[in-house]
Amino acid sequence: MSLCLASAGMVKALSIAAFTLAWTHSIEKSDWQEDWRVTPQGLELVEARVKGSGAGMEPAPGARLVDGWFQWQPARPALPQVVLANSGTAGEWRLCANGGCRTLSDIFGHPIGANVTTMSACNDP
Secondary structure, three states, X not given: OEEEEEEOOEEEEEOOOEEEEEEEOOOOOOEEEEEEEEEOOEEEXXXXXXXXXXXXXXXXXXXXXXXXXXXXXXXXXXXXXXXXXXXXOOOOOEEEEOOEEEEHHHHHOOOXXXXXXXXXXXXXX
């Protein structure tokens, strides 16, 4: 399985089985991170972390504070797709895998801007 990203009519397939999605909250300017797995059932959210709280970014009940991050394991089934929007006020989504992070613009090779990006599991290219 691979991770497929689709935005503005372009599709990129990344041969990764797990990744971290990272971004900065547009109002609080706090960091968020989510660890995902690519499975035959779809994208599985394994763990979520937020550095701080407020303005619609409260940690889930049962979250633990570890090294300045509230972290928790969401209990939800795998999703067939995840849609990422961009307000343009908080910077870009970053995808981290294999020891490095890249913005979606870097992955696509051109600025994504306010275009929506859809993530889904796909067959290996």
